[in-house]
Amino acid sequence: MAKNTDPNTWVDAYSDLLFRYAIIRVNDEQLAEDLVQETFLAGLKNLNSFQGKSTELTWLTAILKRKIIDHYRKKTTRKEYSLDEPDERFDSNGGMKDHWVKDSAPSAWNIEADKQLESKEFMQFLQACIAHLPEKWASCFVLRVMEEMKSDEVCKELDLTSSNLWVILHRARLQLRDCIEKGWS
Amino acid sequence: METKNKLMITCKEATYLVSKKQQDKLSFLEKMQLQFHLMICSYCRRFANQIDFITKGIVRLRSRIEKQSTSISLTSAQKDKMKEALRNQQK
Numbered sequence: 001m002a003k004n005t006d007p008n009t010w011v012d013a014y015s016d017l018l019f020r021y022a023i024i025r026v027n028d029e030q031l032a033e034d035l036v037q038e039t040f041l042a043g044l045k046n047l048n049s050f051q052g053k054s055t056e057l058t059w060l061t062a063i064l065k066r067k068i069i070d071h072y073r074k075k076t077t078r079k080e081y082s083l084d085e086p087d088e089r090f091d092s093n094g095g096m097k098d099h100w101v102k103d104s105a106p107s108a109w110n111i112e113a114d115k116q117l118e119s120k121e122f123m124q125f126l127q128a129c130i131a132h133l134p135e136k137w138a139s140c141f142v143l144r145v146m147e148e149m150k151s152d153e154v155c156k157e158l159d160l161t162s163s164n165l166w167v168i169l170h171r172a173r174l175q176l177r178d179c180i181e182k183g184w185s
Numbered sequence: 186m187e188t189k190n191k192l193m194i195t196c197k198e199a200t201y202l203v204s205k206k207q208q209d210k211l212s213f214l215e216k217m218q219l220q221f222h223l224m225i226c227s228y229c230r231r232f233a234n235q236i237d238f239i240t241k242g243i244v245r246l247r248s249r250i251e252k253q254s255t256s257i258s259l260t261s262a263q264k265d266k267m268k269e270a271l272r273n274q275q276k
Contacts, residue, residue: 007271007275008268008271008272010271011264011267011268011271012264015259015263015264015267016257016258016259019257019258019259020254020255020257020258023254023257024250024251024254033259033263036259036267037266037267037270040267040270040271041270041271041274044271044274044275045274083197083198083201087197090195090196090197097195098195098196098197098198099195099196099197100196100228100229105228106228106231106232106235107231108231109235113238113241116238116242117238117241117242117245122242123242123245123246123249126239126242126243126246127246127250130243130246144208145208145243146243146247151208151209166201166204166205166209167201169204169208170200170201170204170205173204173207173236173239174200174204176239177232177235177236177239180235180239181235
């Protein structure tokens with residue numbers, strides 16, 4: 001029996017904190033609730049692994065983080081992406097091969113950058129653009145960019161090569177930029 | 186044999202390097218390639234500025250979400266459900 005921890009106190013002490021941790025990362029209330037519940041049950045099952053070296057909260061948070069990564073791992077594409085694949089934004093042949101197609105080329109944004117970053121509406125719009133990324137790219141984007149996990153850690157967790165990760169993140173950025181250009185600028 | 190100037194890259198490659206630069210260090214050659222390309226391509230210069238802007242926006246969004254989340258909590262019904270599940274598991 002592990003020392004110094006009583007599972008019956010966990011919910012009152014930690015459920016809100018864990019719920020916040022989860023909801024920031026999965027952006028889905030029901031899923032966040034389920035993950036917290038699973039975390040408590042997994043903690044109970046693995047009481048022996050709680051050594052009392054870390055605090056209960058740190059220990060439970062580590063379990064929750066694992067669950068979040070597993071959630072994203074299931075959603076990640078196994079397809080190898082390469083920069084060589086055609087992208088309609090760029091010319092596919094001729095002397096200007098791989099240069100911007102005129103209609104897709106970035107236009108000048110009619111926005112004042114600093115002011116936008118202060119704007120609540122813009123933040124909500126940006127959040128919506130991120131939420132609309134295809135699921136198969138979103139997991140990489142969330143873990144690397146939002147969660148600030150190290151690239152090699154993301155690759156390891158999601159079974160991706162680093163070049164594949166870069167191409168996926170790049171596609172996500174291209175799409176985010178398109179989203180803002182179409183909907184905001 | 187193709188003797189391609191190593192410094193000359195396409196817009197497609199340049200945008201990839203702009204993207205990669207947001208988080209990873211570029212190699213010396215990549216840095217030179219990107220700098221050189223941005224000097225001569227106004228579209229990609231625009232692209233680079235816009236991506237920098239988006240990255241800044243994301244940093245701000247993240248701290249905003251974190252701040253907001255401090256007011257989020259589970260309802261007591263949700264907590265009771267969790268307590269019950271824990272109790273059942275211990276039986």
